[in-house]
Amino acid sequence: MTRDANHPATPRIVDRSTFQAELDALRVREKAYTREGDALAAARRRLPMVAVDGATRLTGDRGPVTLLDAFEGRRILIAYYFMWYAGRPAPEQCEGCSLYTAQVRELSFLQSRDVTYATICQGPYEESARYRDFMGWEMPWYAADRGALETLLVGRRVGMMHIVCYLRQGSDVFETYWTTRRGVEVMGNSYALLDLTVYGRQESWEDSPAGWPRLSGEDLYRIGDRPIVQWPRVKAGHSDDLGTGGR
Numbered sequence: 001m002t003r004d005a006n007h008p009a010t011p012r013i014v015d016r017s018t019f020q021a022e023l024d025a026l027r028v029r030e031k032a033y034t035r036e037g038d039a040l041a042a043a044r045r046r047l048p049m050v051a052v053d054g055a056t057r058l059t060g061d062r063g064p065v066t067l068l069d070a071f072e073g074r075r076i077l078i079a080y081y082f083m084w085y086a087g088r089p090a091p092e093q094c095e096g097c098s099l100y101t102a103q104v105r106e107l108s109f110l111q112s113r114d115v116t117y118a119t120i121c122q123g124p125y126e127e128s129a130r131y132r133d134f135m136g137w138e139m140p141w142y143a144a145d146r147g148a149l150e151t152l153l154v155g156r157r158v159g160m161m162h163i164v165c166y167l168r169q170g171s172d173v174f175e176t177y178w179t180t181r182r183g184v185e186v187m188g189n190s191y192a193l194l195d196l197t198v199y200g201r202q203e204s205w206e207d208s209p210a211g212w213p214r215l216s217g218e219d220l221y222r223i224g225d226r227p228i229v230q231w232p233r234v235k236a237g238h239s240d241d242l243g244t245g246g247r
Helices: 016-045 095-102 108-112 125-135 146-152 181-187 190-194 228-235
Strands: 050-052 057-060 063-066 076-082 115-121 141-143 162-169 172-180
Touching: 076 095, 095 125, 095 181, 095 228, 108 115, 115 125, 125 141, 125 228, 162 181, 172 181
Parallel strands: 076 115, 115 141
Antiparallel strands: 050 172, 057 063, 057 141, 076 162, 162 172
16 A cells, blocks of 8 residues: 555545535446446347357266257357366455455246246366355356366467356357456446545545555465465354375
């Protein structure tokens, strides 16, 4: 941080009317941002689609399945491709994927729109399923080997986080949209909530006044040697043994 973490800089103090006038001016921009987001969503709905092999093999709780099976009979599938470091213990798994996945909890509303949400881990099923159980996640969970990933993520970087949206028409599967990096922020509310606060995300790239608190490096996603979102599970006594023998 650029200043004493216990006494960071603060905004100027004004009276209520001045505060509200400046907030009202900002609200105009916020509403324009919302309308632009609506326009982008409308453009997304008008994208073409590309055929995908629905028979691509995945591994799930019941053993071998296909991408088509992952729809669970619904029309749409949203798949999050989870980064995985095979053979490594839980503290060394991806802190970003863990953060985003930990915020995906309520799926019934998506399902009411004929949408299935699932995680596709880019690594061995047994290890990653143990991690899912350690973290207390309940979404459908699959794993894909390198060959399947090269089919499903053709033209993209295997091993990177991705959200991919699919449409099913009978037994035919089509890809309708994908995103990566900051595009996956839609999975969670933490950043959106932080963006409403005076100090924001506290990250070095943000445009913040001098003296605002800033974090860097591993402090962004980790406390000590673990991803931040693992600590509640560790403190509650849940085992993080992934059966990798890597300790």
